[in-house]
Amino acid sequence: MNVIAQSEVTRDTYLGLGNIGYATFYLLVFITLAVFGYGLYLRFSRYTEGDDDPFARLNELPGRITSAAKIVISNEKQFNRDLYGGLMHSFILWGFLTLFIATLILMVDEYAARKILHMAFWEGDFYLAYSFVVDAMGLLFVVGIGMALYRRYWVQNHRLWGRHTSNEDDVFVWTLFGLGVGGFLLEGTRIYITGMPDFEVVSFVGYGLALLFSAIDLPTTGAALESADYSAFAGLGFNAESLHWAVWWSHSLLALFFIAWLPYAGKPFHTISSFANVVTRDEKAGKRLPNVPSDLDATNAESFDDFTWKEILDQDACTKCGRCSSVCPAKASDRPLDPRNVILDLRKYREELDAGAEEKPIIADGGTSVINTETMESCMACMACMDACPVEIEHLQSFTRLNRQMTDQGDVAPSMQDVFQNVMQNGNTFGDSPRNRGDWSEELEFDVTDAREEKVDYLWYVGDFPSYDERNKQVARSLATILKEADVSFGILFDDEKYDGNDIRRVGEELLYVELAGHHVETWEDCEFDKIVCTDPHSYNTFKNEYPEVNFDEFADDPMMPFEYDEQWNEDGEIEVYHWTQAVEELVQQGRLDLTGTELDYTVTYHDPCHLGRYNDEYEAPRELIRATGCELDEMPRNRDNSFCCGGGGGGLWMDFEEEPKPSEERIREALEDTDAGSGIEKFVVACPMCMTMYEDGRKTGGYEDEIEIVDIAELVVEAIGAEEKANLEVAAD
Template sequence: MTPLQAATRETFWTIGPVGKAAFYWLAAVAILVFLYGVYARFAAYSRGRADPQDRLSELPRRTLAATKTVLSNEKQYDRDLYAGIMHTFVLWGFLVLVVATAILGFDIDVYRPLTGESFWVGDFYLAYQFVVDAFGLLFVVGVGMAMYKRYRNREGRLWGKHTSLEDDAFIWTLFLLGVGGFLVQAVGIVGQPERAGETVSFVGMAMAAGLQWAGLTQAGAEAIYGVVWWHHSLLAFAFIAWIPYAKPFHMISSFANVVASDEKAGARLPNVPADLDQTNAESIEDFTWKELMDGDACTKCGRCTDACPADTVGRPLDPRDVILDLKAYRESVTDDPVVGRSKGAVTDGGVAASATASDGGTVPIVAESGGVIAAESMESCMSCMACMDACPVDIEHLTSFTRMNRQLVDEGAVDTNVQDVFQDVMRTGNTFGESAASRADWTDELEDVEVPDAREQEVEYLWYVGDYPSYDDRNHAVARALARIFDAADVEFGILFDDERNDGNDIRRIGEEFLYLELAGHHVETFEECSFETIVCTDPHSYNTIKNEYPEVDFAAFADDPVMPFDREEPWNPDGETAVKHWTQVVEELVQAGRLGLSGDELEYTVTYHDPCHLGRYNDEYEAPRELIRATGATLHEMPRSHESSFCCGGGGGGLWIDYDEEIKPSEERLREAVEDTAAGDAIEKFVVACPMCTTMFEDGRKTGGFEDDLEIVDVAELLIEALDA
């Protein structure tokens, strides 16, 4: 047998039978502590409410999809190439080292006792050693990259009030495990001359050469090997046992969180039960098991906060801290030694999270003062879903935020302007407080275009116009432009006139669930009385809630409620048989069919386009508006934050109705980006939008931010009409 064919090594070199027995005993203890911790963590989620969505349906498909997401690290690369590479090195290095250890354990403890021989020899051993060295090196490099990213800038997104010694212990433990493994290998190579030809262990060989250069002899290596080996083994056992009790648990909970994620989370919010005794966020037990698991899945990476427009402009909202504050409070009110601290404990960030307030009462989850979460944090949220899009582990921030908003509404603790909006909608059906009879007055100035009543005749497109195009002077122009486009394309369309009311999308996200139910019920019954093929929405907010949320409403649960203005027990459009589209999707199809006669060279403007949150991130529609812009001949330049990274105008989640005390508005920051950070710079002539709320917010930001001489705010529909007129 040649040396290569006989290549192997003794796993327990110099350890002895007593040491070997101690090793197995400690390994069993570490694994048992680990398994109990994992069990206790997941058992704790059962204290939360049942989730309204079936999170575990099609579990094999979910698991496979989550495995692809996690192993590919695709979400880690989003917006941060460095972090993506770093996490890929750490993840794959760690996984390969774990698998390699399992293979060696199988050979020693199963294969050898059964067969009397080992497969861990020759070519397999040499290939094994090369792979372990290669991925072990990637692991150490990745951890080193993580340490550099963490410590080079202590003001960066990795630092916050919840940053603690736990984070340092985690990253340093990984580093010591990676380097320690190579050190054990190098000392073993120096002490075992028969391994001198083991060149496949290129990292171990290099370190061994360094140790020999430093004066380590064969005898010295044999003398210290046991100390180095035990140091590495004990650290590995301690790490395994520690995983379920601290930050390392995210390695498990993050994967579980991705498995249990809802692909429509945020775009469709969970329904409120008809049970009037139901509470929303009075205690941590009001949150669902998935919402509780969100806290454990959080890695404190700060991507959500980095992407949050409210945080960017200085509003008191840090999405990461909200999730971690809820987690810290949950841990403070449980006596379970696995998942919680003792009652009255202090969070990692030094913020008291005791179960009782100073006056002896229970700490409220959300309140204007003295709560776990400040009410002004929830008021600052724009429901733009940037946090959720940025999160690599599928934490569903908006679901928990809405739960707390509902609690504030239940308590009447919402902004006075918002309360006025609620009253206007209840009284008149719109957020302007205007008469329902005047809803279609914008059609009076249309020349040569008749807008039919969809309640009286069959139409192809039932056009849901929305509040702002119906009542706002600036957006009247958008509504009239779209009516002219439909007319030019010779499509049969109609509107609901005074039977149209506010769609309820933003009303719901502020927390007024029961008013939303009234609006949804009214519209669904109205839709049923009309004859049409497709619902077309001007506003992406309307498009989202009619498409994604109306079909989810459990009308039967409220059918006997005398307050609800509907008498219906069947769900509406549960299978999506009735198409619901944004107008840009419909008109883009008309343009492609040649029904508008555009040649593509009518306009010569240099423009940029703003992706509305409810059209883009909510519903993944990015190309239809861009195709329409290009169809006019305008030259489109993208802003740095575009598509799924688009920066919110500030109008969502009730932002349109609340006056914030802020130095810079989200709309002003976005317009600054358009004229300063876009490649075309000050050559940008028009800032193009596809949302009436965005139009309103940016027209305001254009004035208050001093951009009136820099660019013009136009809707895609207005751009199309100018091209048609040209």
């Protein structure tokens, strides 16, 4: 190489591009931006065709954008349970954003600073710093894409493959890889043909490639320093200038293709839709469901027009990463549910409709619908999919819409129809007489106050299973004894208490849920109390997060509704709602229970109920109570927000599935095999009546009856304070 090195500390953006090439490039840029803009128009016009969303999605927009930027840039959800995936995505995202910003800086310098202000800032120290940062972050970008290629094609991570895996995924990842590698190759040839100026060493990757070209003695004509247009040399044989010219155009055309393609395919469009989805997320998604109007003509998922614009955005935001699928207990138990496939099946159907396809049932029993009823019956409403999703897709909102349509169509499983009938006729899921609801308390050595007749501090909602199920009655008596020992004023509603409605709502029976909610808030209005305490996390969630959302006034005049209440209940949260572990943990902190932390010496493990943990972020109160009894708590690998569902939520407790293994069996296996204590775990501790029922069943069907005992935290506390006799637990056990 016999050239004089460039001395000015900057570079020519369009090195080797003559007037014709320059004009051609910007014609292509104009076409690309027009295609991109039209694609965005089609996307956003489709959202405007979606139904209104019941929740505020664009309020306090500056704060939403700031919060979303923090979530997206930090990649905090990508790191959740997957360090490799978190690093991989962080390298790609941070590198991509840096390269995007670098391109914007070039545009500002080229068209604003130089042509309008007749000045330049992209030179000297600024240029050196710019070059170093771009090379460093560009290298991270290429490394991240390399990690993605390794995981997808070498390791073949199971999460990345499914029936919606397509050539689009391959084109996306290889295009990004080509852009990253092509950018460095372009930089290396430019540095080489401009004489490898010393200041370019800050572009360490490009400079390294230039050194490689020098080592192999790649021929150069020196045209880069003699002419602004050396494209003619491309036809004179292979040399550095012709290589630079070819790489420049290849890189540019690939970049323009990516920009133009971005709005038209799901995988690349997630770079826009995912951020929009995080911005418009509902902080209470899942724990509160959208209400239905009182209009009986309203439909749920009869056609795609029923879906809201946010549900359509959810579909577009899905990146097919499979995180939701990997944590879904239904999929792990071979039930026919894959949360990712439901979202992507809906997206595919929408795209087919937009292309002119004929409509078909969205959900039905059979193979002609978009979603099969068995698929949605499999959902446990555990919210694991939503917790794992890095782009805040609200699966349960779409799933509930499908469940409501099933209920409207009468496609609900016969066992669930029996539950609906029991609730309608008797106010409970067991079909037992309402008069028997308080019978569990007759075994106690003290009387339980009737909260309808006497003012109490705690209005205790006992729930269906503690009221009617023999095993859970023992838990109810234990909790009553704890409250009595703590000298707490508490009372129950006896036969005016009905089922809370949480799970039948998630199965799709919305109007029956409204009836139950109206009955309860109307009953509570006639009682005097300070706080509501719930035995069941499902009741706790629905009272805390969903009853305040119901517009009772809309239904109060309906003759089918058994209430006249017409206000918004607890809209400002003036009535505190507690799960019993929260209330009792406060009593322990106040010293109102005789616990020293040394009473029991069991080795136990604890299962986080979905509706207490993932739904409401309460993880510590139950653990504090367990420790307060003296028990040694050995955590299962899947704990807190990563807890594995018992299988009873979303109506699962009332359905029969041919699954292997049952979620409850798998969870007990985890307790006995994957904890540090292993088979030394003596008690499997729960804090939910449904969990108690499911795990007692799983202990029998899984063959674990002689290996472990299922107990509620309340039973541990009662034993620790020495009050078993007052709770009459011996009688219950017999």
